[in-house]
Amino acid sequence: DAGVTQSPTHLIKTRGQQVTLRCSPKSGHDTVSWYQQALGQGPQFIFQYYEEEERQRGNFPDRFSGHQFPNYSSELNVNALLLGDSALYLCAVSQWGRTLGNTIYFGEGSWLTVV
Amino acid sequence: AQKVTQAQTEISVVEKEDVTLDCVYETRDTTYYLFWYKQPPSGELVFLIRRNSFDEQNEISGRYSWNFQKSTSSFNFTITASQVVDSAVYFCALSLLMDSSYKLIFGSGTRLLVRP
Numbered sequence: 001d002a003g004v005t006q007s008p009t010h011l012i013k014t015r016g017q018q019v020t021l022r023c024s025p026k027s028g029h030d031t032v033s034w035y036q037q038a039l040g041q042g043p044q045f046i047f048q049y050y051e052e053e054e055r056q057r058g059n060f061p062d063r064f065s066g067h068q069f070p071n072y073s074s075e076l077n078v079n080a081l082l083l084g085d086s087a088l089y090l091c092a093v094s095q096w097g098r099t100l101g102n103t104i105y106f107g108e109g110s111w112l113t114v115v
Numbered sequence: 116a117q118k119v120t121q122a123q124t125e126i127s128v129v130e131k132e133d134v135t136l137d138c139v140y141e142t143r144d145t146t147y148y149l150f151w152y153k154q155p156p157s158g159e160l161v162f163l164i165r166r167n168s169f170d171e172q173n174e175i176s177g178r179y180s181w182n183f184q185k186s187t188s189s190f191n192f193t194i195t196a197s198q199v200v201d202s203a204v205y206f207c208a209l210s211l212l213m214d215s216s217y218k219l220i221f222g223s224g225t226r227l228l229v230r231p
Contacts, residue, residue, distance in 0.1 A: 040223075041223055
């Protein structure tokens with residue numbers, strides 16, 4: 001059990017709206033990454049946070065932004081929602097700086113539907 | 116460019132059959148990790164195994180086994196005596212060490228259906 005909590009689990013939004021998704025890692029995991037998984041596809045890396053800074057970013061537009069808090073929890077914000085943003089959004093946690101044995105654990109995800 | 120290919124979109128077997136899920140990866144890096152995750156309908160990605168690029172030793176864990184071959188850039192996963200509870204989508208992923216942390220590159224997944 002990775003102990004990663006994501007909220008909300010399901011939500012429906014209208015095109016043009018904004019959404020905020022939340023992730024709380026279990027103790028000891030200080031690095032949070034977000035992935036988008038469209039139906040029938042593998043997860044795609046959005047960005048990664050450590051020490052409250054964005055460290056890496058995938059090929060996603062600026063409509064996707066994030067934040068990490070001092071307690072390591074994180075938020076993913078998506079502005080001006082498009083139908084194509086409908087997906088499962090997964091939070092992944094790990095420990096920064098460990099080369100060997102750095103397993104990445106995932107939460108159950110937030111299912112976003114844009115109508 | 117880094118890429119992971121899971122050519123099998125869907126596999127259907129009868130319970131107790133053995134099944135192998137294929138994974139082929141591409142990278143020019145010499146240091147990398149390979150992962151397998153299981154995704155049940157709930158959506159959570161469940162970690163199964165991690166293997167680094169310098170360790171080609173095959174591994175067995177209960178009914179699961181993994182065959183890593185750098186010569187063919189493959190990291191295949193075998194389930195022996197499959198069970199209905201094994202039904203899920205399985206993802207192979209490639210991880211590159213970047214700035215002391217990792218980014219995962221996933222394949223498109225293989226949906227496994229184990230029929231009673």
